[in-house]
Amino acid sequence: MLTATKMFMIVFTLLSIIKSVTLSACDEQEILDISDGELLPNGDVVFDGVVYENRDYFINNVTGIKTACPKLVINKCCPFGTGYKTRQCVNITDSFDAPVWDRYKLIEGARAREMFRFRIGKINCTRPYARVLVSQIGQLDWSDNWHLKSDGKLFVELDSSIPPWTVQPPDKYCIDTFVYEDQDGKTHTRLDALACFLDETPPNHFEVRSTCMLLSCAFILITVAVYAWLPELRNMHGRVLMAYLLCLFVGFILMASMQIMLTIDNITPHICVVLTIVIYFALESAFFWLNVMSFDIWWTFSGKGGMTSKKMSKRFCAYSLYAFGVPTILTIILTSLEFSGLPPHPLLPMVRYQGCFLFGRSKLLYLYGPMFFLCLANIVFFIMTALRIARIKHETEMLKSKESAMHDQHRKDKQRLLLYLKLFTVMGINWILEVISALYPDADYIWCFTDVYNVLIGVTIFIIFVCKRKIFRLIKKRIKENFTNSKNNSEELKYKRTIPTRLCEDSQHQRGSVETIRTTIGMENGVTAEANTTIL
Structure with a gap:
């Protein structure tokens, strides 16, 4: 029969083989050496501020070197096992994890702790940026107006903006389980995020x-x-x-x-x-x-x-x-x-x-x-x-x-x-x-x-x-044609305006001539000028 020690060694060997197979999927040039990291009591390793959970790294039994595959790193406001409440981290029993979206929809079965590594700590927003709770942007109550994307960015919907959304890079936000109290004094937890937003409208072109x-x-x-x-x-x-x-x-x-x-x-x-x-x-x-x-x-x-x-x-x-x-x-x-x-x-x-x-x-x-x-x-x-x-x-x-x-x-x-x-x-x-x-x-x-x-x-x-x-x-x-046409039109208009005067003068001249002729003819026929004028 196998003793407990032998059983432990077999299980440990199998786990080591599984980890080595998992790590073999990494590019050898990208494998991270986290041996200098801080070993936590729960078996996690903190290296360069990033938490590598005990299931995510491999220990070489001969050399003792700890190696891990690189993943996208995002920020968690508080350490694992704690949540964020009024600017401080408090112990909670809720397990932390977050759903992950692709470009437009939720990825079924995808969880943040499997896809990302986490750097612990609140983000520091420098002016003109301010740290804002994304679920309360433009809202009176809490709302699901954000989600974590598979590329590590945070998608935040805005209710009064064009475009009606913004995307925050991983260094501009931290997510965590937030603890708050309602009006009745009851404590609730909710997954939320702190992000850096501009205090004023960003300059555009x-x-x-x-x-x-x-x-x-x-x-x-x-x-x-x-x-x-x-x-x-x-x-x-x-x-x-x-x-x-x-x-x-x-x-x-x-x-x-x-x-x-x-x-x-x-x-x-x-x-x-x-x-x-x-x-x-x-x-x-x-x-x-x-x-x-x-x-x-x-x-x-x-x-x-x-x-x-x-x-x-x-x-x-x-x-x-x-x-x-x-x-x-x-x-x-x-x-x-x-x-x-x-x-x-x-x-x-x-x-x-x-x-x-x-x-x-x-x-x-x-x-x-x-x-x-x-x-x-x-x-x-x-x-x-x-x-x-x-x-x-x-x-x-x-x-x-x-x-x-x-x-x-x-x-x-x-x-x-x-x-x-x-x-x-x-x-x-x-x-x-x-x-x-x-x-x-x-x-x-x-x-x-x-x-x-x-x-x-x-x-x-x-x-x-x-x-x-x-x-x-x-x-x-x-231009020359228009000028010529304008000049011709002006002269034609001037000529047309002189026609009635000339016609009037010609008419009077012709009328006087007719009267003279008729008067002369009448005198020759023995008719007086007055009588002739009356007949006309």
């Missing part, structure tokens, strides 16, 4: 962003005004460009308005949702009009026939149906999913859960996803157009003559292609910057480049499409 947007809108509006004012530019290409710029203008002006309302704290979640939907439609429509430009230039070089006024109107209607119809469908899908009542999921827009406008993964999926495919289509159309130009130049000898009308037309089309390529490049760089800012939302330095470039979009578009000799000549010609 909405003022700079909205100013940048408004400046860009001003240059875009000037460009549209120039193209609408000059008759020579109100052709198919000018109409498409104006439609694109107007969509971009609407998106930018509403985005700036949203940021201004956020700055003065005069916006509600419902207004955020409405503005998000309209801005989404406007920006998507702008990119679809950009796609129309690339298609139209390819269609022009493909030689599909001439362009009469009636045909141009039909084609522009078809373009409008495409450039406004598809974004309408996408907007309906976005709105339907937002108000579908489905539980939170990474594939849903969740505008109301994330604040004003799309954010993070939903922004990449719903906004930048269609834009990505449109950009790929634009690149294909531009490459096909460039190949077509090269083929025409190689096959058509008539184009070598500079006096050829066909050569002049193709030269103008190539210039327009270059303009579209410049515009596509400008918007492509901005799109790349926006994607980077969506992938790394915590990188504050990215918004500087994005917002400065938003100003450059309006300025660059103005330079590309307005600051040209041809446009300046057309403007000069238009």
